[in-house]
Amino acid sequence: MSAMVAAVLCDPTGPQPLRLDSVPIPVPGPGEVLLAVGAFALNNAELLQCAGTLPAPPGAVPGLECAGVVVALGAGVHTLHTGDRVAALTRAGSYAEYVAVRADTVLPLPDDVELCVGAALPEAAATAWWNLVCRGRLRTGERVLVHGAAGGVGSLAVQLARALGASVTGTARGPVKTALCRDLGCDSVLDYAEQDVFDAVRRRQPGGFDIILDNQGAPTLNANIGVLAPGGRLVVIGVAGGSEGVLDLAALMAAGAEVSSSSLSRLTDAARAAICRELRSEVLPRVRTREIWPVLDEQAFTLADIDAAHKRFGAADRIGKVVVTTTADISKSDAHQRNQLFVR
Incomplete structure (x- = not known):
């Protein structure tokens, strides 16, 4: 053969x-x-x-x-x-x-x-781990906003953030997806088909978020910065809404915040191997106990x-x-x- x-x-x-x-x-x-x-x-x-x-x-x-x-x-x-x-x-x-x-x-x-x-599991887990833990430097007790929380990466990121001790807000579209986000462990879910999620975020979380995981890119860039906590981290993992945006540097500096992004495909073989080592030690045990499970x-x-x-x-x-x-x-x-x- x-x-x-x-x-x-x-x-x-x-x-x-x-x-x-x-x-x-x-x-x-x-x-x-x-x-x-x-x-x-x-x-x-x-x-x-x-x-x-x-x-x-x-x-x-x-x-x-x-x-x-x-x-x-x-x-x-x-x-x-x-x-x-x-x-x-x-x-x-x-x-x-x-x-x-x-x-x-x-x-x-x-x-x-x-x-x-x-x-x-591999792509979603690697993306969630790399961007929440390595890029976002997630710590216990922090507040995390996950956009597209019912998607392949978003749904796993919600579970990972919860497992690591964060409080999680998710955004999704429609009652089926928002219900899933609640089942996954979101403390709060915002339906962006029904409301301006950033207005709702400011009301519900006036202190802002320590980490935002964003899959939209350009259209939500400055709105995300506007709901970051002081010293918060915006991590862009996708550009589904567009790739060219104008960054309000004054707002970024006023918050003492930072913006980063990454693509697994751009990482070196050594970096990808290191992520997989961490998945084996930190994520797979949680898969075995069903604390984390792919949707x-x-x-x-x-x-x-x-x-x-x-x-x-x-x-x-x-x-x-x-x-x-x-x-x-x-x-x-x-x-x-x-x-x-x-x-x-």
């Missing part, structure tokens, strides 16, 4: 940018493992690649995260074994039946966590339905992560048999 099915980006900006095709199975290099992918989750960057807004991924197969079973080891990998069930943070390639990933960006999955759940959209898809999955990702009523499955759950014996096919 030397070929696999993958969703290949063949026509960026076209009506059907992705095409299922037979492509070579990757061979894991030094420090890498080969995963038989059971499921992967969608992220906005992949849709932007399909729209031609971002460059095509290496190898033309998108995909920033997945869950599956280790079926082959590259040279120098001693911490993982064939048959291990894992999730992985990838740079590309998870829209496929197999993907080669760096072993240091792999997260071991507890036996009772299904692959479709594990697939929704999955109610609609699931198979690899053959990748176009429909992308459409669902952009739907107004989508909640949490959209997950695509590729194969049935893989047993350890099946992983061993597959491993024999990749021994060089």
